[in-house]
Amino acid sequence: MDSSLWVAKTGLDAQQRRMTVVANNLANVNTTGFKKDRAVFEDLLYQTIRQPGAQVGQGANSPTGLVLGTGTRVVATEKIHSQGNxxxxxxxxxxxxxxxxxxxxxxxxxxxxxxxxxxxxxxxxxxxxxxxxxxxxxxxxxxxxxxxxxxxxxxxxxxxxxxxxxxxxxxxxxxxxxxxxxxxxxxxxxxxxxxxxxxxxxxxxxxxxxxxxxxxxxxxASNVNVVESMVNMIETQRAYEVNSKAISAADGMLRFINNNL
Structure with missing residues (x-):
């Protein structure tokens, strides 16, 4: 159960960094020649419980395996060099x-x-x-x-x-x-x-x-599209809230186990 808390925490960190990128784009909407940034995400290492294709019985192999992700991170920020107005x-x-x-x-x-x-x-x-x-x-x-x-x-x-x-x-x-x-x-x-x-x-x-x-x-002019950036901001905010709820849910499950077992 502790792993779910960590996974959700990486989501919070990643969305916080994406929000920084979006905020910087909006802050430079009137900066001459400014090129907007885009946050690039990647998933983190996976914990392999059972290897895909592993033998699970006589003449039977696991078709998918059991692999658990450990979260996400912002691996890069990319400048979008499209033409401004x-x-x-x-x-x-x-x-x-x-x-x-x-x-x-x-x-x-x-x-x-x-x-x-x-x-x-x-x-x-x-x-x-x-x-x-x-x-x-x-x-x-x-x-x-x-x-x-x-x-x-x-x-x-x-x-x-x-x-x-x-x-x-x-x-x-x-x-x-x-x-x-x-x-x-x-x-x-x-x-x-x-x-x-x-x-x-x-x-x-x-x-x-x-x-x-x-x-x-x-x-x-800057190539920042204000409407697009506002949508990205709302999307980032909602993703942050969902990861926060995941932490609350995991905490509630741990509390239930502690109180009832």
Whole structure:
């Protein structure tokens, strides 16, 4: 009977972790470029009382055996990298990625980070940076006398200055693709870093070789569906309640045995 208490307890732990995942999704419903998480469950080891196929009599084998489960756990959280909705901002420095890929940024520790948040700014020397101040890679510097800034779907950055009538190219924005983007590690601040699971970054020109294209004057919204997340929250809550009732039922059975035997 004690085993049923433990099994139900693992269910409580697993549902609590799933609730954390759902809550984080809802908390980031307005975070630019955020990708929702999904909790991945697995069953725990089984206690084999009788092996399936074991001989149970003369010429008779057990067709199913007797195997008892020991519970469940959350084995992983997976980022769902589906496309978010496009929000038009008409800001020349806002970029949305339509398709696969990530913008590259230089993090404070000197490593390369990857992001879908294209709300770019200019720093004090005219370089394109993210909202958190990380320098866009490869670096692009906008002249101080620039009148207009144009960013093409292929990442070409061109400006028109007050003293010139023709546009001039000042840089090219590239995107990085991964064979397994779900293997990237989320670091916070809308930044991911490469891991052994994600594979090496493949730096590509936007809108070529399977890379997404850049859309100037727009931002990619979070791909969190509020209604879906609310349903997941209710489902998690009900599963937690059922596991709690299983503990209460097992406790009642043990109490009955103690009081009557």
């Amino acid at each position: 496009m929000i038009q901002t008409d800001n020349a420095l806002d970029l949305a990625l339509d398709g696969d890929g990530f913008l590259q940024t230089l993090r404070q520790d000197g490593t390369i980070g990857y992001t879908r948040d294209g709300s770019l700014k200019l720093n004090n020397v005219g370089q394109l940076v993210t909202a958190s101040g990380n320098l866009l890679q490869p670096a692009v510097t906008i002249p101080t006398n620039a009148r207009t800034i144009t960013i093409g779907k292929d990442g070409t950055v061109s400006v028109q200055t007050f003293d010139q009538t023709e546009s001039q190219t000042v840089g090219n924005i590239q995107v990085a693709n991964f064979i397994n983007p779900a293997g990237l590690q989320a670091m916070g601040g809308n930044v991911y870093v490469q891991t052994a699971a994600s594979g090496e970054a493949q730096v590509l020109t936007p809108s070529q070789d399977g890379a997404g294209s850049l859309i100037q004057g727009s931002l990619e």
